[in-house]
Amino acid sequence: MKTIYTKAVLTLLLVAAFAMGCKKSDLTTVNPNAQTTQTFWQNSSDAVKGINAVYGSLIIDGSYMRFSPIVENTRGDDATSYSPWDQIYNMGKFNMQSTGDGVLFSWTAYYQGILRANEVLKYVPAINMDAELKKRVLGQAYFLRGLYYFHLADFYKNVPMPLVPAASSADYFQKQQPQDVVWAQVISDFKAAEGMLPTTYTGLSPDGQIGRATKGAAAAYLGKTYLFTKKYAEAAAEFKSVIDMGLYSLVPNYYDNFFANNENNAESIFEVQFSRDAGGTDLGWGGDPSSGWGRTSARAITFGAASFGFTDVQPTPALYNEYLQEKTTSGGTDPRLDVTMYYNKPGEKLYNQDFATRYAGSSSLNALFCHKYENGDSGQADEYDWRSGINERLMRYADVLLMYAECLNELGTTNDAYQYIQMVRNRVGLPNLATVKPGMSQAEMREQIGHERFLEFSLEGHRFDDIRRWGWLQDATKLAWLKARDPEFNTYTPGKEYLPIPLTEVQTNVGLVQNTGY
Template identity: 30%
Template sequence: MKQSVNSLSVLFLLLFLWGCQKDLLNTIPNDRISTEIFWKTETDAVLAANAVYTYMAEDADHFIGWDCMSDIVFTNPTGPQEASISQGQFNALNSRISGDWTRNYAGIRAANSFLANVDKIEVTDPALIDRLKGEVRALRSYFYYQLVFLFGDVPLVTSELTVDESRRVTRDPAKAVWDFVASELDAAAAVLPVKQSDVGRFTKGAALALKARAMLYAGRWQEAADAARQVMDLGVYSLLPSYKTLFSYQSENSPEVILDIQYVQDVYSNSIFQALAPRSVNANSKWVPTKKIVDAYEMKNGAAITDPGSGYDPADPYKNRDPRLQYSVFVPGDSLPNGKIFNSLPDSKTGDAVGSSFVVSPTGFNVKKYVNKEDLAHPGNCGINLILIRYAEVLLTFAEAKTELNQLDEKLYDALNKVRQRADVNQPAITTGKSQAQLQNIIRHERMVELAFEGQRFFDIRRWKIAGEVMPGKVYGITYKDDQGQLQTIEVPGWTQVWDNKNYLWPVPQKERELNTNLTQNPGW
């Protein structure tokens, strides 16, 4: 993908040069590349496939933002549209909702255009074209799995449409869309290589891992388990021994990464440090952890902090906890990227003191994943790659699908315990003999803490239909001792979350229904 950035730059440069030639202006539109001069060479095919990737990259720009519409992340300040979704105060005019519809369908249109035109090219390397077709079909599936999950029935468009045709499409049943996603990813996996020399592109493993996720979301347990097993059997992926460094520059392109977005500082960068890091290191604390996710991490002995025999001390709440807590969340007493100590207590008089500013975390916690000292001097210009799918998720998908199938065998426990017993995590193994219900709870907990701040919680609480249990109520933060030595817990002021079951499906955007009256609306909206 780093090479792809340069390729896209070439594409735009060619567009500019063509637009400057007066002889071409007489016959060819100067606001796009005409098919009369494009779709001639294999380079055109590469450039067009690269353009489809940009729509997936747009999703990565706000992928942690998915979690802020769940119970584990709070949006700060509360202006963004994700905050109103989290609070249950939104409708079909919400810009985040319309933006996700538009972005995904724009990606689908680009993919359909590629597949409709690529065979016009005079081919010298058929394997290249087959690979690019596989990548684009996988990308189109990526866009569709999000649409069908978010909106349910959606138009299933697989060819280029005219403007008039696009205003007459209707919503296809969700089942048909899930069927399409599954078959397309199978077809893509059949032609994609196990490894790509140009990292960041879809591989066989990425297509299968995406199918495993999609089928898990669709509740198609056997298909999810089978796809996850295929990824595991490829033998090219493994867990990085160090969870602590998993989201650092030194671990980019590790064997755990299955699909990511590749970034380059100064060329194609992101602002993840600025969004997540504490205010005292020149960042904005845009998405901050809640007490709920911090409390979810077990003690080092594997017991929940609510277990009377766990050894949990409310006055020293971060001691002897699952190591993934210290690797994922800045808590009071942690070292910051600049070497100073993070102190978010309200009376600390530091740059991170709760309540001292609107760009300070109102919960007293900050996300630590992706916050690297290399970006300290340029928090809005980061080159760290953002991971979309990693091997730990595949293992947990396999374990969950097997549990739902009631296939409670050693393979299930092995996958689950590999995640829990990563070298620098080493939580106690889950012993055999658990019931299906017990394993469901264990795996749901494991996904919550292992994949925290990676955009999965939003989808999980909706597909498990537990959002009505976990979303409503106040948002809380750190617990600390006040001047009288009494324990106090931060409550985000003026914020109460509510839930309505109609929210399990987003409303079809109002502007789309105004443009196309054939689009029906979801129940309750």
């Protein structure tokens, strides 16, 4: 957290030095041009501005603008990296160094968001404003703080956990907390959010509510946190509550979940809002936030196909082959394959150019490239799409259905899991699982759910979380299987399932201990 608070420390030191040379009358003079926490939090408009700033941490470099999708995707067996930049290339090979930007970026982004959420939670309660609006603002702050701590526990394991803004310089150096303590705080925050947030913002003031956290989002993430901590009964109850809301459904076309044509649809429970038409036009690639930054994503350019992007992340052959294991009821290929990746098939086009013609005579002709979250279908002239406006879908209803099925299986009601898995399979025309694989045991259903999740959520950042929480890295047979599918697992060693804590933080804060293996 040193990185976040450095400017605040310098400001305090400068103020102190200035004060020592001032007369008493000078010290009581308020600078009308300098806004402070004491002068900012005055009314409902300030409260809304404050919570909007907490959302802002979702769209910066270390978060979903670029690096969180890199961290989440490269370590699974659905994605690989041949990037020339070691900060991406080494991420999926479990070889990150504590000195790297790739480790620091996400740490900084999420603690920035936590600092902002803590300020909302401290100062908004004292504002005289509409009670329902205040409740919604605080509910969103709890949700976003829970989400940011979820990512920190998921990426780094044991982390500092400030819950209030720093009152003095001593507060900058928070003691590291065990992962289970952080998970407990995440659960607490999502619970608070669930009780305070509306199911929908339709008809609520102020306008512009699309993208805000809802009760359904809080319940879904609370269930996910319970699932990650193996509290299956509690997780099942939360997922069932989302299902019973009747607000969400699977969109008929799987494609509509990953492109700009149908954002914030009936399947989307929470998504990060990007736009080519909002904010400035500058690119927010690291550094201090600037008012000129756009509200755009770098995912399209980072994951983009050869000669259309940087090709820092690509689908694996294992993913391609697994899509071919089962035919649809009409005898076709699983349609999720073509939505997920570009490859050399008859008629394949990207940016209105023929795949085979564009890559003729090059190694790219037989390569696999990411399709999800890419602008290659848009036909726009700018092939190198540095400024993508495609929203990142963090929680889909399909995920709730499959997580609920997993809970049912773990609770010993395996037969009840079939119907929820089949809802996801039906959309892409796969046969009835209860017919093709009836009466599966609990262990067999675990394997089936692994397969279903692999294909439904490929390149969406879920696969490595699944691998780790299922204990596959500690299972010699499963680890050997992963190594055979994805050679990047050959460089995995125990402890490397988590990122190292940034070295600058360890050197500055005596309360931090580096993660095992680094």
